Amino acid sequence: xxxxxxxxxxxxxxxxxxxxxxxxxxxxxxxxxxxxxxxxxxxxxxxxxxxxxxxxxxxxxxxxxxxxxxxxxxxxxxxxxxxxxxxxxxxxxxxxxxxxxxxxxxxxxxxxxxxxxxxxxxxxxxxxxxxxxxxxxxxxxxxxxxxxxxxxxxxxxxxxxxxxxxxxxxxxxxxxxxxxxxxxxxxxxxxxxxxxxxxxxxxxxxxxxxxxxxxxxxxxxxxxxxxxxxxxxxxxxxxxxxxxxxxxxxxxxxxxxxxxxxxxxxxxxxxxxxxxxxxxxxxxxxxxxxxxxxxxxxxxxxxxxxxxxxxxxxxxxxxxxxxxxxxxxxxxxxxxxxxxxxxxxxxxxxxxxxxxxxxxxxxxxxxxxxxxxxxxxxxxxxxxxxxxxxxxxxxxxxxxxxxxxxxxxxxxxxxxxxxxxxxxxxxxxxxxxxxxxxxxxxxx
Numbered sequence: 001x002x003x004x005x006x007x008x009x010x011x012x013x014x015x016x017x018x019x020x021x022x023x024x025x026x027x028x029x030x031x032x033x034x035x036x037x038x039x040x041x042x043x044x045x046x047x048x049x050x051x052x053x054x055x056x057x058x059x060x061x062x063x064x065x066x067x068x069x070x071x072x073x074x075x076x077x078x079x080x081x082x083x084x085x086x087x088x089x090x091x092x093x094x095x096x097x098x099x100x101x102x103x104x105x106x107x108x109x110x111x112x113x114x115x116x117x118x119x120x121x122x123x124x125x126x127x128x129x130x131x132x133x134x135x136x137x138x139x140x141x142x143x144x145x146x147x148x149x150x151x152x153x154x155x156x157x158x159x160x161x162x163x164x165x166x167x168x169x170x171x172x173x174x175x176x177x178x179x180x181x182x183x184x185x186x187x188x189x190x191x192x193x194x195x196x197x198x199x200x201x202x203x204x205x206x207x208x209x210x211x212x213x214x215x216x217x218x219x220x221x222x223x224x225x226x227x228x229x230x231x232x233x234x235x236x237x238x239x240x241x242x243x244x245x246x247x248x249x250x251x252x253x254x255x256x257x258x259x260x261x262x263x264x265x266x267x268x269x270x271x272x273x274x275x276x277x278x279x280x281x282x283x284x285x286x287x288x289x290x291x292x293x294x295x296x297x298x299x300x301x302x303x304x305x306x307x308x309x310x311x312x313x314x315x316x317x318x319x320x321x322x323x324x325x326x327x328x329x330x331x332x333x334x335x336x337x338x339x340x341x342x343x344x345x346x347x348x349x350x351x352x353x354x355x356x357x358x359x360x361x362x363x364x365x366x367x368x369x370x371x372x373x374x375x376x377x378x379x380x381x382x383x384x385x386x387x388x389x390x391x392x393x394x395x396x397x398x399x400x401x402x403x404x405x406x407x408x409x410x411x412x413x414x415x416x417x418x419x420x421x422x423x424x425x426x427x428x429x430x431x432x433x434x435x436x437x438x439x440x441x442x443x444x
Contacts, residue, residue, distance in 0.1 A: 016166045087136050109138075251270050283408065286407075290342075298337065306340050306343055
């Protein structure tokens with residue numbers, strides 16, 4: 001399943017990347033500054049070292065003979081690796097004295113006071129007052145580059161902590177900043193035909209208040225349109241029931257008074273049409289009530305008692321006597337926060353659907369188990385899965401010649417959803433190779 005895009009992840013990646021980029025730029029600038037400053041520090045130290053060494057060695061040579069091998073050996077001794085190497089040269093360029101790590105050949109630098117760069121060293125030359133001796137101190141460029149590298153590495157190490165810390169900090173800050181948007185998103189997601197309440201915008205930031213205001217305006221217009229539609233449907237259905245009932249009664253009386261023949265048959269056809277129109281008006285009235293959201297109730301009701309009463313009515317009705325078989329498990333209970341009138345509409349629609357479209361020679365089985373699951377089963381041919389999904393849609397009917405409007409299952413599904421439950425349509429019925437089953441499950 002493809003993950004839905006989110007604005008949080010790009011924000012975290014972008015802000016963290018920018019932070020790391022600025023840190024690297026800062027390190028680059030710091031390295032440039034360090035190179036310049038380190039060069040000044042090393043040059044100053046090299047110059048001072050050269051001057052002091054020249055003075056010390058000249059004094060020592062003045063007290064000892066240059067040809068004294070023991071004296072020269074002591075001066076040439078070094079305890080460890082030298083960062084600075086030196087050579088004492090006479091005015092002809094010959095090396096008179098050198099440090100332990102200095103090469104025996106003269107440095108490739110002129111005998112003039114100042115700095116001179118070779119490929120691997122920076123050399124500073126200092127001369128005695130009489131110009132007979134020249135002290136040359138060499139500093140490897142590798143030493144300077146090593147110092148810069150170590151300093152740069154010291155600045156790079158914090159990135160190991162900075163990157164995860166930045167991700168967490170950005171995630172925390174962005175999450176808090178986007179919390180009002182998430183709240184608004186959740187509020188909008190709850191809006192449907194049964195929840196058109198305005199969105200509370202008092203605590204929203206001013207940047208997203210216009211969105212909430214626009215949604216509230218849209219909801220208000222939608223509420224008005226739905227109310228007008230429901231009112232029209234309810235009024236039309238209600239006003240039509242009385243004249244349809246009157247016309248049906250007159251037609252039935254006329255059919256009885258007419259002699260047998262084509263005219264009487266035509267009157268009976270009119271009677272059947274008026275009966276269908278009356279059922280359609282009744283279904284439209286139920287649909288308008290279902291669209292008004294009558295399913296949910298704040299107080300719990302014993303729906304098992306309502307189911308028992310409805311089954312007694314079917315048993316007493318001469319038209320359905322013996323056609324509805326009712327079975328309830330011992331101890332079955334169904335106390336739910338549901339409107340009892342709405343629950344009655346659901347059960348009547350399911351049973352009427354089963355009576356109309358099931359095998360008239362087989363009874364309609366209505367049962368309730370210990371968990372409160374209600375099953376309405378009728379015998380019929382198997383219905384394809386694709387057709388089952390369409391049966392919940394308005395004015396959709398299966399392959400049948402039985403009278404009906406195609407609204408019964410749609411009304412039952414709508415009200416069941418408002419109660420927080422589900423209506424499942426199953427074919428073949430559970431435990432059978434044929435038949436049709438409607439199963440209602442309401443949460444406790």
